[in-house]
Amino acid sequence: xxxxxxxxxxxxxxxxxxxxxxxxxxxxxxxxxxxxxxxxxxxxxxxxxxxxxxxxxxxxxxxxxxxxxxxxxxxxxxxxxxxxxxxxxxxxxxxxxxxxxxxxxxxxxxxxxxxxxxxxxxxxxxxxxxxxxxxxxxxxxxxxxxxxxxxxxxxxxxxxxxxxxxxxxxxxxxxxxxxxxxxxxxxxxxxxxxxxxxxxxxxxxxxxxxxxxxxxxxxxxxxxxxxxxxxxxxxxxxxxxxxxxxxxxxxxxxxxxxxxxxxxxxxxxxxxxxxxxxxxxxxxxxxxxxxxxxxxxxxxxxxxxxxxxxxxxxxxxxxxxxxxxxxxxxxxxxxxxxxxxxxxxxxxxxxxxxxxxxxxxxxxxxxxxxxxxxxxxxxxxxxxxxxxxxxxxxxxxxxxxxxxxxxxxxxxxxxxxxxxxxxxxxxxxxxxxxx
Amino acid sequence: xxxxxxxxxxxxxxxxxxxxxxxxxxxxxxxxxxxxxxxxxxxxxxxxxxxxxxxxxxxxxxxxxxxxxxxxxxxxxxxxxxxxxxxxxxxxxxxxxxxxxxxxxxxxxxxxxxxxxxxxxxxxxxxxxxxxxxxxxxxxxxxxxxxxxxxxxxxxxxxxxxxxxxxxxxxxxxxxxxxxxxxxxxxxxxxxxxxxxxxxxxxxxxxxxxxxxxxxxxxxxxxxxxxxxxx
Numbered sequence: 001x002x003x004x005x006x007x008x009x010x011x012x013x014x015x016x017x018x019x020x021x022x023x024x025x026x027x028x029x030x031x032x033x034x035x036x037x038x039x040x041x042x043x044x045x046x047x048x049x050x051x052x053x054x055x056x057x058x059x060x061x062x063x064x065x066x067x068x069x070x071x072x073x074x075x076x077x078x079x080x081x082x083x084x085x086x087x088x089x090x091x092x093x094x095x096x097x098x099x100x101x102x103x104x105x106x107x108x109x110x111x112x113x114x115x116x117x118x119x120x121x122x123x124x125x126x127x128x129x130x131x132x133x134x135x136x137x138x139x140x141x142x143x144x145x146x147x148x149x150x151x152x153x154x155x156x157x158x159x160x161x162x163x164x165x166x167x168x169x170x171x172x173x174x175x176x177x178x179x180x181x182x183x184x185x186x187x188x189x190x191x192x193x194x195x196x197x198x199x200x201x202x203x204x205x206x207x208x209x210x211x212x213x214x215x216x217x218x219x220x221x222x223x224x225x226x227x228x229x230x231x232x233x234x235x236x237x238x239x240x241x242x243x244x245x246x247x248x249x250x251x252x253x254x255x256x257x258x259x260x261x262x263x264x265x266x267x268x269x270x271x272x273x274x275x276x277x278x279x280x281x282x283x284x285x286x287x288x289x290x291x292x293x294x295x296x297x298x299x300x301x302x303x304x305x306x307x308x309x310x311x312x313x314x315x316x317x318x319x320x321x322x323x324x325x326x327x328x329x330x331x332x333x334x335x336x337x338x339x340x341x342x343x344x345x346x347x348x349x350x351x352x353x354x355x356x357x358x359x360x361x362x363x364x365x366x367x368x369x370x371x372x373x374x375x376x377x378x379x380x381x382x383x384x385x386x387x388x389x390x391x392x393x394x395x396x397x398x399x400x401x402x403x404x405x406x407x408x409x410x411x412x413x414x415x416x417x418x419x420x421x422x423x424x425x426x427x428x429x430x431x432x433x434x435x
Numbered sequence: 436x437x438x439x440x441x442x443x444x445x446x447x448x449x450x451x452x453x454x455x456x457x458x459x460x461x462x463x464x465x466x467x468x469x470x471x472x473x474x475x476x477x478x479x480x481x482x483x484x485x486x487x488x489x490x491x492x493x494x495x496x497x498x499x500x501x502x503x504x505x506x507x508x509x510x511x512x513x514x515x516x517x518x519x520x521x522x523x524x525x526x527x528x529x530x531x532x533x534x535x536x537x538x539x540x541x542x543x544x545x546x547x548x549x550x551x552x553x554x555x556x557x558x559x560x561x562x563x564x565x566x567x568x569x570x571x572x573x574x575x576x577x578x579x580x581x582x583x584x585x586x587x588x589x590x591x592x593x594x595x596x597x598x599x600x601x602x603x604x605x606x607x608x609x610x611x612x613x614x615x616x617x618x619x620x621x622x623x624x625x626x627x628x629x630x631x632x633x634x635x636x637x638x639x640x641x642x643x644x645x646x647x648x649x650x651x652x653x654x655x656x657x658x659x660x661x662x663x664x665x666x
Contacts (some may be wrong), residue, residue: 055580056541057558062479064552066543126541126556126581133540134520143522151520151542238548239514239653384547388650389505391488392552394479 015280015432019425020180022275026422037415044408047401048123056126058401065384065396070124073406075252075376076259077117077413078158078231083260083267084110085165085224087289089217098288101280101427105271106264107169108426112416113263114162116409121154123405150234157230161223168216171209174199175430191423228256235379241318242311242383251303258296258342259372262365265289267417269362271426280427283358290350290361293368297346304339321386330395331382334374341371441597441607442530443588444630444658445617446640447504451624454487454502458616458625462506465589465615467575469561482555484586485616501663504616504625507532507553507586508649508657515545515554523583530630530658531588539582546583550653554585588627589614609635630658 051058061068084106091099122131134155138144145152178196181189199205232252235243245251265286272281308327311319326335345367349360385395398406420426462468462485471481485506492499509532515524516532523539526532546554560580562568571577574591578584593612600607609628617625628637637660640646645662 055557055559057480057580061543062558063546063555064479066546066556121542124542126539126543126583127579130540133538145520146517146522148517149520149544150518151544155520234544238518238544239550239655240547387552388550388653389488389552391486391505 012433016179016429018277018279019427019429020183022421023180023423023425030418030422034415034418037411037418040411041408041415044405044411047404047408051123051401052128056124058399060397060399060402062394062396064387064392064394065381067124067380067384068396069398069402069406070120072373072376072380073409074117074120074124075231075379076373077113077120077409078228079252079256079259079372079376080263080413081110081113081117081161081165081260082224082228082253082256083113083264084108085168085220086257086260087264087292089168089221089224092213092217093221098285100431101277102264102268102285102289104169104172104424104428105267105426107165107172108417108420109260109263109267110165111162111169112413112420114158114165115416116413118158118162119409121151150230150237153230154234157223157227161220161227164216164220164223168213168220170195171213171216172428172431173424174209175201176425176428179429180425225253228253235383240383241316241386241388242322243379245307245311247303247307251307254296254299254303255372255375258293258300259369261289261293261296262368262372265293265361265365266369269358271421275421275426277427286358286361287356290356290364293361293364294346294350297343297350297368301343304342318388321390322382325382325386326378331378334378338371338374338378341367341374440529440631441629442631442658443509443593443612444530444628444637444641444660445506445509445588445614446626446637446646446660446662448624448626448640449501449503449661449663450645451622452487452502452504453622453624454489454500455621456487457619457621458485458504459483459487461615461619462586464570465572465575466587467561467571467577468584469557470563470567480558482557482584484553484555484584486553503661505551505553505649506616506659507588508551508655508659509586509588511656511658512654514548514550514653514655518544518548520544529593531590531593533587533590534583534585536576536578536582536584541581541583543583550650550655551657554583557582557584 059068059070061070084103087106088099088103091103122128125131133139134145134152136145136147136152136156174196177192178199178201181192181196184192229249229252232248236245236248238244268281268285268289272278308323311323325331346364348355349364350356381396386393462483463470466484468482468484475481485504488503488505490501490503492501509530511526511530513524513526513532516526519525520542521538521540523535524532524545525535541556543556546552546556557578557580561577563571572591574595589612592614596607596612600611607629609632610626612627614627617627626637626640628635630638630641632638640662641660643662645664646660647663648657648660650657
């Protein structure tokens, strides 16, 4: 079957100039958007400084809900980070031809989402300035961190993942920056040359790069799956009702890929419009990814049903307190909104072929992001609200500090992405030359 | 003296407890626990290392109330311990579940994993209104904002008695260690002692047919025993 990618249509020089065009100059609109985002990020930084100065009590968390928005955001962003690795690594390993214009956009999401997600466990600490005590090296009294603690696994997993995905983003960037270094001037030339690591394009180098990318794709797949499993274990290793679940590992991985694909679809649509890359990011790509999103939606539903049906059938009193609050109690509006966002919308918009367009894919992606954020909210808050002793039940409402920081991270994500797309071609140029 | 000679435990006779809250007050005074105003208490920020849970039986007006003082159960297999990434909480050789404030970074995982909800967090640096700021117990450290705290079984009193006994070269007598809640209980509902000594009062109470432990199904093996008439 003939693919609808641009490669077959345009000669390489034209492709290159198309993809390099967004790099030069910055329109007033671009700068205005960036300034707006920077203002939001600064507001978030102010909120965090305020929290550091006055104590974490300025956030809304309380006994018994000791974990709130920060941990929800943490799981959410780590989930988003699964866009890049999973999509890109799977497609690279299976040699899917249509992946070429998609992979770098995806890999960049991974790195930035991880940088943001990795901040949250630190923001959430009571004494954030001591976060490095969790790193696996002994303190002055030769006391190591507690390797039995899922939080230490977390630190290890996420730093491994961040390192790995940064390398995975960087490797396919090398031939591109080498080409750019030849054509750029001024500080850009300097930066690109440094980043190209002396790439000359010899056969030996291509061979090594090819090998390295294949190897990293394999490694990063394993790391990605394990990272979100470890994030799930932060909850399922505890004895709290509805957290102590065997299904959480795979459930979280599926949810992460699900929200990751949604984030990728949104990013692609913005890139396509803002950079006029309609020729490269075609309806074909959106169609393929929409089908993948639909598949993940169904998988997510399967896991959600498995999780809740077994809990309900088991009818364990402590679990039923949480279950009841979720399905028909105070958390029910959020629960059913989640089901609507994560299943009903994608199933209708993407499941019916006639309705499946770029526009509906974006609508479904946005509801999926909302739904997946709600899912993390529903995993964390009800369990903590309804503990084992009814005398300690209590609820939670976020303060302006948590809300500000949460909003700021979304702005930070978009800003980082905009800056990245201005410095590097968001679609790998050299991959079109290779044909 | 062998360090692990003792295994401290507590027995609380619910049938004797009147719910007078003297233990709560005594605990606050002994352990330099910050006070909370009504607003922060309503926000769920109040700290009471020991609290009195009330259970109602029957329909109004024919109601029976049971009072149950709940404090850290000093579990043998404490769920709070393995989850702490920095060993801020661990089981000491005498069976106390201790909290090392200086190690704590405030992940609050221990509090989430405590089935009894007896761990408390310092949301802010503590402050006391005049003149209560002048009555701190010098034997107990004041906790900074951002760390967890909880009942210690009045470890400072245990240490003092053990030291006294050591200097006088004699064993610690049963009932010699009295945590603040035990000392202040007018109904003598709370008893503290060595579970390793089968003759101690607490051991005899723990072995009574009326004794049971809270949330036994979690399997944390608490060292606090609740005594009440089987119903």
